[in-house]
Amino acid sequence: MKCNYCERRCELGDGNYGVCRMYREEGGAVRERFPRRWSTYAVSRIESLPFYHAYPGSRSMTIGTAGCNLECRYCANAFVAREDPAAVQDAMYDFTPAQLVRMAAKLGCHNIVFTVNEPTVSLPSLLELGAESRKAGMPLGCLTNAYATEEATDLLAEVFSFVNVSLKGLSRAFCRQYLGIPNAGPVLRNIKRLAATTHVEVTTPVIQSVNDGDIDPIAEFLADVGQGIPWHVFRLLPEYRMKYAAYPHIAAIDAALEKHRRTLPYIYFHNFVGSEWVNTLCPHCGATVIERFSLGCGGDRLDRYHCRGDACPECGYRIAIHGQRVAWNAKEGTE
Amino acid sequence: MSLAIIDAREWQTVLDLRTGRKRADDSPAVRLAKRVLARHPFPGDTDARGNRWVTDTALDLVGEYDPQFVFLIYAQQFYLFRFSCPPAAERAAMIDAAFAEAERFANETGFCTVVVGTGDMIPTAGYIDLSGLDGLAVTSHWLTRYCGLYGLSGKDGDELRRLTASGLVARVAGKDELLSLFADVPAAAERLPDFLAVAREGYCFRSTLLRRPLMVPAGNEVIPVSAPLAGIKSITEISGQVRKLLADRKVALILLEGVGVKDFRLPHEPCANGRGWYSYEPGEAQYLTISTGSHQIFSYPPGYRSYREDGENKEYPFSGYFTSLPSGTLGQGFAGRSIAVGNRSMFMHTVPGADIAVECFARNLYNQGCMAVIHRQDK
Structure with missing residues (x-):
């Protein structure tokens, strides 16, 4: 039978577990091979994941499983996402959904964010976690490549109230050569689908001379989805099979982004230490309303939050913020 | 500056x-x-x-x-x-x-x-997982042999005694024990954990770092x-x-x-x-x-x-x-x-x-x- 979680729709059964190697066929149904098995539970600043427009300042517990449905040549978490999931099971934690939510509370976290690998490969476990976290009033977010079926995308939207979609490139050649998929059509479709019901931010890792030509069409697509959508343009940190690739040129990428800052006011250019393009400016009056530090992959952080609620302190314009600002230690000791 | x-x-x-x-x-x-x-x-x-x-x-x-x-x-x-x-x-x-x-x-x-x-x-002889405690176990930074313990329950005490008896945990020291060991050192006790677990040589407390140490x-x-x-x-x-x-x-x-x-x-x-x-x-x-x-x-x-x-x-x-x-x-x-x-x-x-x-x-x-x-x- 065919798997209906990811857009690849892999044939399961007879020892086939799909490209992600996380699902199996049993009795005519698609089952998880490794349910409720988690690769980490770590404390993180929400800005470092990155979410710049969801619960600013909050403490997140990041989680993940194993496996992925894409084959990105520059994967930063290849040692978990690209390994055979069966081979890394001895390094996994066993947590029921209730235990995971309780762990987040013990760590003083305001929310849980699935970050390590692709959530689509562990959707049944995440549906359980979603039910438990809703009961506890703990928001759930994720990073996703959105290469999911429409049905699975609806499930993602059911589980997660804030999502960062990695829109890696548009050209067919790039998708084939660097991601191992035929095209980005399903990703674009799902960004629109998710944005209709969920808080969506988008991340694009830019590789000079490879996908920097996609900056203009991606910007146009996102502006069409919604001008309030935050777009994180990452300077690619070469890893995995591209470990020895050149580091993209910061000034050149910044120049390519400049003309889009009028139509997409929440463009951020980071993933390198010391970036100067991580603050939020009011789209109406230009005042700096949120200041951040960029520590590259060491994690970005909130520096100063000037908004009153979600409004610009200068002109009152409403900044696109999902949820409220949350003080870092707000949940400390409440477990 | x-x-x-x-x-x-x-x-x-x-x-x-x-x-x-x-x-x-x-x-x-x-x-x-x-x-x-x-x-x-x-x-x-x-x-x-x-x-x-x-x-x-x-x-x-x-x-x-x-x-x-x-x-x-x-x-x-x-x-x-x-x-x-x-x-x-x-x-x-x-x-x-x-x-x-x-x-x-x-x-x-x-x-x-x-x-x-x-x-x-x-080489790492084995990993000790304390994530199942009712209390909180914290391995800080890149340390592997020490684990801070907070808010332990009676059940947690039993588990730590079991790990100590099995030889995986070499010692569980209270805050006072650590303070008295370094009694001459000015202490900022508020950062100290309630207890500090010490792994047997070669063993490593699991941490939230994704990569597990092999040595x-x-x-x-x-x-x-x-x-x-x-x-x-x-x-x-x-x-x-x-x-x-x-x-x-x-x-x-x-x-x-x-x-x-x-x-x-x-x-x-x-x-x-x-x-x-x-x-x-x-x-x-x-x-x-x-x-x-x-x-x-x-x-x-x-x-x-x-x-x-x-x-x-x-x-x-x-x-x-x-x-x-x-x-x-x-x-x-x-x-x-x-x-x-x-x-x-x-x-x-x-x-x-x-x-x-x-x-x-x-x-x-x-x-x-x-x-x-x-x-x-x-x-």
């Missing part, structure tokens, strides 16, 4: 180290740091050229600044051992290469050297020191020796990570690497003890919940969990010029107290570039 110069490859920026805010500064020291950083892009924590980068950068900085005191850390082998556990012959070759780099620095500069190994590493520091009750003057019996006596030597010569204090008495290639004395049952793992507490000459276990104690202090407005945002600059360090108390270079992030600009420090800016093996910090430009 300390300045941080960040080099993210082909792009540099200058910041106030304490506030993290951008600074417009084109002083000679900043220009010097920018030149050196631009000439020496960091190849990566586990790259075979990592230790060569330390020597090359240090030699360049010596040529530019003419210091009397140099503090170096060579850590490439530590990262490789930790995450890949190479065969013994490869490990030996890596250690040889690390010593060769230290020797190259000494030969090319003529500095008198004090070389310290921070401790042997051994861990051995017990390392003693570490090797190679110095011109004999008689160093404790880790706290190293800085005094260096200070004496600095009175009449140029001195380089060189730390070799992941190398202990078993693999030390120079004539050496073993010196105590802690006190009683507590021995240091490579990290800021060990380095600070070497640099200051007094035990530094309480500043950022093992198993403390560093994340609680990691919120908005934290000072020194580019210094990891450091919330202030340590005092009493070797460089801080030295009137002459000093530099520090090493491939261990954060520690080079915090631990030695040197006028100018250059370090890789890498986190969890992800290579972001380099950072130089200028603490003093009045010498």
Whole structure:
């Protein structure tokens, strides 16, 4: 039978577990091979994941499983996402959904964010976690490549109230050569689908001379989805099979982004230490309303939050913020 | 005011180290740091050229600044051992290469050297998972042998007794026990965990780092020191020796990570690497003890919940969990010029107290570039 979680729709059964190697066929149904098995539970600043427009300042517990449905040549978490999931099971934690939510509370976290690998490969476990976290009033977010079926995308939207979609490139050649998929059509479709019901931010890792030509069409697509959508343009940190690739040129990428800052006011250019393009400016009056530090992959952080609620302190314009600002230690000791 | 110069490859920026805010500064020291950083892009924590980068950068900085005191850390082998556990012959070759780099620095500069190994590493025998406790278990930073415990239940006590009886956990020490072990050391007890669990040698508490260590520091009750003057019996006596030597010569204090008495290639004395049952793992507490000459276990104690202090407005945002600059360090108390270079992030600009420090800016093996910090430009 065919798997209906990811857009690849892999044939399961007879020892086939799909490209992600996380699902199996049993009795005519698609089952998880490794349910409720988690690769980490770590404390993180929400800005470092990155979410710049969801619960600013909050403490997140990041989680993940194993496996992925894409084959990105520059994967930063290849040692978990690209390994055979069966081979890394001895390094996994066993947590029921209730235990995971309780762990987040013990760590003083305001929310849980699935970050390590692709959530689509562990959707049944995440549906359980979603039910438990809703009961506890703990928001759930994720990073996703959105290469999911429409049905699975609806499930993602059911589980997660804030999502960062990695829109890696548009050209067919790039998708084939660097991601191992035929095209980005399903990703674009799902960004629109998710944005209709969920808080969506988008991340694009830019590789000079490879996908920097996609900056203009991606910007146009996102502006069409919604001008309030935050777009994180990452300077690619070469890893995995591209470990020895050149580091993209910061000034050149910044120049390519400049003309889009009028139509997409929440463009951020980071993933390198010391970036100067991580603050939020009011789209109406230009005042700096949120200041951040960029520590590259060491994690970005909130520096100063000037908004009153979600409004610009200068002109009152409403900044696109999902949820409220949350003080870092707000949940400390409440477990 | 300390300045941080960040080099993210082909792009540099200058910041106030304490506030993290951008600074417009084109002083000679900043220009010097920018030149050196631009000439020496960091190849990566586990790259075979990592230790060569330390020597090359240090030699360049010596040529530019003419210091009397140099503090170096060579850590490439530590990262490789930790995450890949190479065969013994490869490990030996890596250690040889690390010593060769230290020797190259000494030969090319003529500095008198004090070389310290921070401790042997051994293959991980097993992992101890305390995530199922009712209370909270915290392994801080890159430590593996120590785990802070908070809010334990009676059931947790039973589990820890079981682990102790099975030999996986060597000791569970209460806060008071740790305080009394270092009774002469000014303590900031609020950062101490309720209890500190100590793993049996070779075993490792599971942490939230995604990569599991394949090799861990051995017990390392003693570490090797190679110095011109004999008689160093404790880790706290190293800085005094260096200070004496600095009175009449140029001195380089060189730390070799992941190398202990078993693999030390120079004539050496073993010196105590802690006190009683507590021995240091490579990290800021060990380095600070070497640099200051007094035990530094309480500043950022093992198993403390560093994340609680990691919120908005934290000072020194580019210094990891450091919330202030340590005092009493070797460089801080030295009137002459000093530099520090090493491939261990954060520690080079915090631990030695040197006028100018250059370090890789890498986190969890992800290579972001380099950072130089200028603490003093009045010498």
